[in-house]
Amino acid sequence: MKVTVVGAGAVGASCAEYIAIKDFASEVVLIDIKEGFAEGKAMDLMQTASLNSFDTKITGTTNDYSKTASSDVAVITSGIPRKPGMTREELISTNASIVKSVAENLIKHSPEVIIIVVSNPMDTMTYLAHQAIGIPKNRIIGMGGALDSARFKYRLAEALGCPGSDVDGMVIGGHSDTGMIPLTRLATRNSVPVSEFLSDDQMSDVKEETKVGGATLTKLLGTSAWYAPGAAVSAMVQAIGCDTQKMFPCSCLLAGEYGLSDICIGVPAIIGKNGIEKIVEINLDADEKAKLEESAAAVRKTNGLL
Numbered sequence: 393m394k395v396t397v398v399g400a401g402a403v404g405a406s407c408a409e410y411i412a413i414k415d416f417a418s419e420v421v422l423i424d425i426k427e428g429f430a431e432g433k434a435m436d437l438m439q440t441a442s443l444n445s446f447d448t449k450i451t452g453t454t455n456d457y458s459k460t461a462s463s464d465v466a467v468i469t470s471g472i473p474r475k476p477g478m479t480r481e482e483l484i485s486t487n488a489s490i491v492k493s494v495a496e497n498l499i500k501h502s503p504e505v506i507i508i509v510v511s512n513p514m515d516t517m518t519y520l521a522h523q524a525i526g527i528p529k530n531r532i533i534g535m536g537g538a539l540d541s542a543r544f545k546y547r548l549a550e551a552l553g554c555p556g557s558d559v560d561g562m563v564i565g566g567h568s569d570t571g572m573i574p575l576t577r578l579a580t581r582n583s584v585p586v587s588e589f590l591s592d593d594q595m596s597d598v599k600e601e602t603k604v605g606g607a608t609l610t611k612l613l614g615t616s617a618w619y620a621p622g623a624a625v626s627a628m629v630q631a632i633g634c635d636t637q638k639m640f641p642c643s644c645l646l647a648g649e650y651g652l653s654d655i656c657i658g659v660p661a662i663i664g665k666n667g668i669e670k671i672v673e674i675n676l677d678a679d680e681k682a683k684l685e686e687s688a689a690a691v692r693k694t695n696g697l698l
Contacts, residue, residue, distance in 0.1 A: 393633040396460040399470035400424035406622025412448040422452045463502040471511040495521045506667040514567040518656040530668040534643025536567025537658035539624040543605035547598045565687035635665040
């Protein structure tokens with residue numbers, strides 16, 4: 393399996409590292425516009441191969457998309473990251489042109505590629521990729537929900553005082569501080585609803601902390617986070633490469649599901665060798681449905697800036 397990661401910055405490099413360490417891909421290509429940057433990151437990572445016991449070949453290239461030819465999966469992380477105080481939506485003017493150009497170059501050299509979009513504003517960039525290259529909708533996926541759900545489970549485990557492996561939960565809706573919908577009603581600890589352990593106030597705190605999870609890290613780090621985003625992308629790439637049929641909340645192009653059409657937004661989906669194998673429609677209560685509609689309206693507003 394050949395994977396291309398566009399953008400050799402912190403998120404892209406972390407993604408490449410996690411993919412290599414999991415050792416399911418034969419090759420990872422890092423590509424960046426900065427001269428020598430991807431090559432240096434690739435060399436640095438390859439020097440960990442004997443230490444981390446992986447056989448994946450990692451190569452780097454400066455803006456040469458011919459090196460990405462015949463990729464099975466491509467990850468788009470390129471674009472400017474958030475700075476403290478910035479919203480994801482404020483990145484649109486710069487990142488839209490970058491993502492469009494990247495998507496067109498990828499499909500030119502790898503006509504059957506499955507694309508995972510990470511660049512922000514993620515739902516709008518995923519929608520833009522669909523509009524730019526027009527490939528079947530199962531082959532373009534936005535990463536956001538997988539990351540947001542990991543942050544949700546982190547906050548749940550923190551509140552419960554238990555290991556992260558004990559908890560399960562998901563976040564749907566737009567990948568934004570106001571658009572995320574952490575489904576506390578459906579969250580569990582070893583199949584037991586978390587409401588059995590946490591008060592309403594505690595669950596409200598978990599929900600709010602999840603929604604500002606990215607902004608919290610941006611404030612602390614001075615830039616966007618990279619370990620968790622890289623891990624979230626690598627898990628999705630592995631699901632495709634190994635055809636695990638694992639369910640992730642992710643940004644999908646909807647055509648009537650959840651009563652929404654012509655929009656990319658976070659919903660649960662089965663991920664396998666064909667990309668999005670199936671969009672899963674779960675039963676939402678009235679409040680959750682209303683919040684999803686509000687989130688969709690906000691995403692559409694951002695889409696209108698394209």
